[in-house]
Amino acid sequence: MPVITLTSDYGLTDHYLAAVKGVIISELQDVNLVDISHSIQPGNFYEASFILRNCYESFPEGTVHLVAVQEITENKRLLAAEIDRHFFLTADNGLLSMINPEIKIGMVVEINLNRDTSLFPARDVLARAAGHLARGGSLGLLGREVKDYKESVLMRPRIPNEGSLILGSVLYVDNFGNLITNISRKTFHEVGKERPFEIILPRRYILRKIQESYYPSSKGNVIALFNSQNLLEIAVSEARGKFFNGANTLLGVDVQDTITVTFK
Numbered sequence: 001m002p003v004i005t006l007t008s009d010y011g012l013t014d015h016y017l018a019a020v021k022g023v024i025i026s027e028l029q030d031v032n033l034v035d036i037s038h039s040i041q042p043g044n045f046y047e048a049s050f051i052l053r054n055c056y057e058s059f060p061e062g063t064v065h066l067v068a069v070q071e072i073t074e075n076k077r078l079l080a081a082e083i084d085r086h087f088f089l090t091a092d093n094g095l096l097s098m099i100n101p102e103i104k105i106g107m108v109v110e111i112n113l114n115r116d117t118s119l120f121p122a123r124d125v126l127a128r129a130a131g132h133l134a135r136g137g138s139l140g141l142l143g144r145e146v147k148d149y150k151e152s153v154l155m156r157p158r159i160p161n162e163g164s165l166i167l168g169s170v171l172y173v174d175n176f177g178n179l180i181t182n183i184s185r186k187t188f189h190e191v192g193k194e195r196p197f198e199i200i201l202p203r204r205y206i207l208r209k210i211q212e213s214y215y216p217s218s219k220g221n222v223i224a225l226f227n228s229q230n231l232l233e234i235a236v237s238e239a240r241g242k243f244f245n246g247a248n249t250l251l252g253v254d255v256q257d258t259i260t261v262t263f264k
Helices: 016-027 045-053 121-134 185-192 247-251
Strands: 003-008 032-037 064-068 078-083 086-091 108-111 143-145 165-173 179-184 197-201 205-207 222-226 231-236 258-263
Touching: 003 016, 003 045, 003 121, 016 032, 016 064, 016 121, 032 045, 045 064, 045 165, 064 121, 078 121, 086 121, 108 121, 165 185, 179 185, 179 247, 179 258, 185 231, 185 258, 197 231, 205 222, 222 247, 231 247, 231 258
Parallel strands: 003 032, 003 064, 064 086
Antiparallel strands: 078 086, 078 108, 108 143, 165 179, 165 258, 179 231, 197 205, 197 258, 222 231
16 A cells, blocks of 8 residues: 655644645545644744654655645745655755755656646645655656755754864754754764763753763753764753743753853
8 A cells, every 4th residue: 555644834723734635535545644743833844854854764665755844935846856765745945955865866856737826735736746656656757857956954063173062953842842953973972082071051051961861860850862863962851841841941942053062
């Protein structure tokens, strides 16, 4: 059974998601529809790319991933692409290049289904393109190949002062309020060279230890650890969530804010 995943900034209270699903089911009754997330901040394709980057490989090869985030763009182009033996359908907004920067993007086509410009392209265009690909249809039949699609660059940590400092950024805030940074375990150890360190956070918090896990630690403590993606994460032990007492609210930190690591 073919698999189509859905990622959007629609939320769950409006009709948009149901309309997209209805078109897909009308196109292809025998399909496994999987919701990845519909709680993306409106228009935040950085958040969408982070979520996709960390889960798409769990799906079988040939899965079709429909991404309806910032789907209406100034250039009005909709794209279909092959990346790592998966198919991705999205607007030409820079998201494609951020899904897996380590993998070369395969063929990219500008979708042309001979339809007028739509104010709901996920329903009117992307859903039908998803059905075509899930049935085993050729990517090339959706439109002409393009090379000039928009590209965005992931924020990478900066290492000034001859390796005594890492200036990282928060990539993502999860539902627990944990701050996931762009500082990888590999970068941390290559720069640190086993030296003592300080992770300098807002509101006078300084961390000098990397925990092995979220426990053991006293409830409410701010901790640092390398998460399952091997990225430096700042968390609050036993936090109730990002809207209550997560690291994001306790520290007043959000996506793209700076996290500083100094080495002695």
